[in-house]
Amino acid sequence: MDEERAGPTTVPATAADTSPESPWPLRLFSEKLKQHIERSPDVWIEGQLLEANIRNGHAYLTMRDVDVEYSLSVTVWASVMRTLESRPEVGARVVARVRPNLYLKTGRLSMNASDLRPVGLGDLLVRLERLRQALQAEGLFDTARKRPLPVLPRRVGLITGRNSDAEKDVLRNASLRWPGVEFEVRNTAVQGQNAVREIVQALRELDALDAVDVIVIARGGGALEDLLPFSSEDLVRAVAAASTPVVSAIGHEADRPILDDVADLRASTPTDAAKRIVPDVGEERQRIQQARLRLDRAVRQFLERESHRLESLRTRPVMSQPSGMVDVRAEDVRRLRQRSLHSMRAALSRGSDAVAHLRAQVRALSPQQTLDRGYAVVQAAADGAVVRDPADAPAGTRLAVRVARGRFDAVVLPPDESTAKGNSHD
Known part of the structure; x- marks a missing residue:
């Protein structure tokens, strides 16, 4: 008894403290896990019913996600079933308020539903409109983001159902319009839980091909539930992120999935898409x-x-008599030459007169002219200075006298001798 009481005291307090030597008993782990799981609050989930087994008033359901292959077991107890307006049916799209539950004996995780409601057409429309407004607020529908289609694409990417009427319409009508058009076709699911994943994967494959200049996503008409994949947020965002222009050709003119708003071009039908992508x-x-x-x-x-x-x-005078223009210019040249010659002769005559006048002035002012009139230039013989005053030549000064026809020497005599000689000469 003492050993049994001592056993629990050696159990680790937390999961992190466990080891091969000090493990938790399975029951302890299961109880703690159950406590942790059941602390989760109630949550509303949406999915499609794959199974709906009703036994003893209880419903044992299997819900699967509408886009991917995820599923959960959901249990609706009889007390909740009695409050439901309709019995759950396989294939129905529902929303359920669930809380996780762990069954300790088997360790099976399940969801206990406290409410279950079918998703009606009105609910789907409200959700789609709410998503449409949110994406529009992000700018995914802006016209500035939309890219123009090439005039003549090298290759057209086509995403559609296998052997579908939409595929035949696009291929046939595009080939009729432009026989040389080439297609890169990707067949995918166009409704159901796998549609979104396959379409997004095909879109990314075609977008990565350099030869593909435009991508068409086509599907024939159908009910609103059948066209829901083309309003999936994942698909819409994948189209917005694509670098290749995308054409949406879903259903008929009245159908308007969110893909039409984000695509670079909306075609009313697959046939209309074929007319829009090639000339x-x-x-x-x-x-x-x-x-x-x-x-x-x-x-x-x-x-x-x-x-x-x-x-x-050719009929103009200048063309009929081309020499006329030359003759006129020649006459102008002759006239200008005569004027130039006359002007030159007049200038030379005036210049000659001016030179003669200047020559006469120069000659009139020449010292030789003065000498010719009987004047003489008296210079001191010693230094050649011109004698201008008798005081500059005292008696005995030797002089050099220049006259018109030459020069001679003289000596200045004293005044008495000169007077005497003058008297005796007289």
Whole structure:
């Protein structure tokens, strides 16, 4: 008894303290796990019923996610079943308020539902509209984000159901419009829980191919529930993130999944998508023919207009008598030469007169002219200084006298001798 009482005191207090030597008993772990799980609050979940077994008033359901292959067991006790308006049916889309529960004897985790409601058409529309508004607020529907389609794509990516009417419509009508069009086809589920995952995977594969210039996602018409994958947030965001332009061709004109809003182009039907992605070869040939006719007409009009201009130029006087312009210019040159010669002769005559006048002035002022009139220049013989005052030449000074025809020497005599000689000479 003492050993049994001592046993529990050696059990680790927390899971982190356990070891091979000090493990937890399975019951302790199960009890703690149950306590931890059952602390989880109630949560509303949505899914589709794969199984619905009702026994003794209790319902044992299997719910699967609408987009991926995840499922959970859900138990609806008889007390809750009595409050439901309708019995759960396989294939129905429902929402349930559940709380996780761990059954200790088997360790089986299940969900106990305290409420179960079918998802009606109105509820789906409200949810889709709420999602549409949230995505629009993020700017995923902005026109500025939408890319133009190429005029003639090298290759068209097509995502659609296998052997579906939508696939045949797109391939047939596109080939009729442009026989050389090439397609890269990806067949996927277009409804059900696998549709979103397969379409997103195909979209990413085509978006990664350089040769694919445009991607078409096509599906025929159907009920709102059948078209729900094309309003999936995962698919919408994948289309918004794609670098290749995407065309949405879902259902009929009245169908409007959220994919239509985020796609770069919305086609009302798969057939309309085929008309939008490639041009019509007949129309293009007609446009080419019209362009050739317009070009031919423009060239002819240009040639005619230029011919008329040439004819007009040929009839002008300058073209009929091309030497006339030269004759006029030659006459101008002769007239200018005569004016230049006359002006030069007048200038030379005036210059000659001016030179003669200046020569006469220079000669009139020349010292030789003064000497010719009988004057003489008296200079001191010693230094050649001009004698201007008798005081500059005292008696006995030797002088050099320059006259018109040459020069001679003289000596200044005293005043008495000069007087005497003058008297005796007289």
